[in-house]
Amino acid sequence: xxxxxxxxxxxxxxxxxxxxxxxxxxxxxxxxxxxxxxxxxxxxxxxxxxxxxxxxxxxxxxxxxxxxxxxxxxxxxxxxxxxxxxxxxxxxxxxxxxxxxxxxxxxx
Amino acid sequence: xxxxxxxxxxxxxxxxxxxxxxxxxxxxxxxxxxxxxxxxxxxxxxxxxxxxxxxxxxxxxxxxxxxxxxxxxxxxxxxxxxxxxxxxxxxxxxxxxxxxxxxxxxxxxxxxxxxxxxx
Numbered sequence: 724x725x726x727x728x729x730x731x732x733x734x735x736x737x738x739x740x741x742x743x744x745x746x747x748x749x750x751x752x753x754x755x756x757x758x759x760x761x762x763x764x765x766x767x768x769x770x771x772x773x774x775x776x777x778x779x780x781x782x783x784x785x786x787x788x789x790x791x792x793x794x795x796x797x798x799x800x801x802x803x804x805x806x807x808x809x810x811x812x813x814x815x816x817x818x819x820x821x822x823x824x825x826x827x828x829x830x831x
Numbered sequence: 832x833x834x835x836x837x838x839x840x841x842x843x844x845x846x847x848x849x850x851x852x853x854x855x856x857x858x859x860x861x862x863x864x865x866x867x868x869x870x871x872x873x874x875x876x877x878x879x880x881x882x883x884x885x886x887x888x889x890x891x892x893x894x895x896x897x898x899x900x901x902x903x904x905x906x907x908x909x910x911x912x913x914x915x916x917x918x919x920x921x922x923x924x925x926x927x928x929x930x931x932x933x934x935x936x937x938x939x940x941x942x943x944x945x946x947x948x949x950x
Contacts, residue, residue, distance in 0.1 A: 724892075724893050724894070753935065754934065754935060754936070756935065756936030756937070758876075758937075760876075765926055765940040765941065765942055765943050766868075766876065766926070766928075766937075766940055767940070768936065768937065768938050768939075771934065771936045771938070772934065772936075777938065807875075809875065809876050811876075811878070811935070811936060811937075812935060813935040817935065818890060819878070819890070819892055819893070820866065820878040820881065820892070820935050821878055821892070822868075822875060822876040822877065822878060823875075824875050825875040825876065
């Protein structure tokens with residue numbers, strides 16, 4: 724079955740830039756989505772269609788992609804950004820949706 | 832305002848059946864899909880399946896096919912997730928989520944329903 728691969732953890736100091744990658748063979752064909760999940764809360768959509776940001780999401784969150792890798796970039800990380808981040812996409816046929824394993828962002 | 836309101840937490844015994852719900856409001860129910868996502872304690876998100884309320888067509892991720900049933904009622908704008916026989920391994924938080932029929936991602940999420948299966 725199709726898989727998306729994320730690093731388990733990323734650590735940055737406040738004000739620095741955090742980059743979280745997600746790799747998958749079908750990413751050149753299928754859009755990627757990014758979600759933030761804080762402890763005890765439901766996930767929240769951060770990025771859709773690889774690079775677009777829903778209204779209300781701070782501009783410091785951005786998405787990019789190159790080939791089989793997409794990246795969530797958080798510029799000027801704040802303490803409140805400490806959370807789990809998940810990428811999500813679909814297999815090459817678009818039939819089955821799948822999440823990456825998640826990345827825990829720690830703000831030092 | 833788009834809202835997805837899920838039914839409350841449940842404590843069940845192995846072998847019991849269960850049906851949980853996701854009540855949608857604030858948008859045209861039949862123009863968006865509803866997906867169900869499992870999150871086991873301390874683990875990541877898993878996509879279980881998706882239903883398209885416009886035609887009630889459902890698709891299941893391979894790991895969940897034959898394990899659960901996803902349904903919807905367009906008259907009550909409610910989606911459902913059901914089990915015929917629960918197992919301890921079904922203990923998890925379950926989320927419903929909504930998305931545009933042309934896209935794979937979810938823009939609104941329910942608050943989650945915690946299911947505990949224990950003898």
